[in-house]
Amino acid sequence: MKKLLSLLCGVLSLFGLSACDQFVIEDLKPGVSTAFEVRDKLGPPGIEWRNDDGTVTWEYTQQPMGTTCYLITIDGSQVVQKVEQVLTEAQFTRIQPGMNQDQVRRLLGKSAKTQYFQLKNETVWDWLIDNTAAAEPVYFNVYFNPQGQVLRTGRDIEYKGR
Known part of the structure; x- marks a missing residue:
């Protein structure tokens, strides 16, 4: 099933549709996934913020047409610490x-x-x-x-x- 979704997402991406971001986001696991995986699956962030605690937060928004915006926090070891949908x-x-x-x-x-x-x-x-x-x-x-x-x-x- 996962391969079918990946294939479907690949086909939709040829047409410029980003509806498959949700499937990719669900694959990201805090404490396990890496910054490299995030960039590989989602591309470069819209903006990057450096936090006082040494982490960095990357923004991935679907605005203006979508209804989600994910902020992904990554620690100094390049491991995902938090994935948060913030339009709540x-x-x-x-x-x-x-x-x-x-x-x-x-x-x-x-x-x-x-x-x-x-x-x-x-x-x-x-x-x-x-x-x-x-x-x-x-x-x-x-x-x-x-x-x-x-x-x-x-x-x-x-x-x-x-």
Whole structure:
């Protein structure tokens, strides 16, 4: 079965589809998998952060079309320590007024889109999120003031014309 999924993923990748990332992510085992395996299976990260404890965190997002963002933490021995899908309710509640844009990016990964509202003088970052209860796409929003600090969060449903 695993060989069939690998073959299917290979075929889909020829068409530029990344739907098979989920299968690859599930194969990564903290304490066992290596940084080399991560790069081999997922390619280079979208961004890399050096952490105070000597580890490094790599971001793999499926935004703007997908609803996941994985942060993979790797230790100094190049072994995966943590694989975390961060577009979750628990992560959203961690976003608090006063946080800066770098702090938000470290918690949620790259946003799907950014908008600027001139009349309110606010910048809004939007993440497409998994919400199977809604028929239309749902976005988690973070609103920033001109200094790049969080003002509030919210959600929007992108209604399609009927």
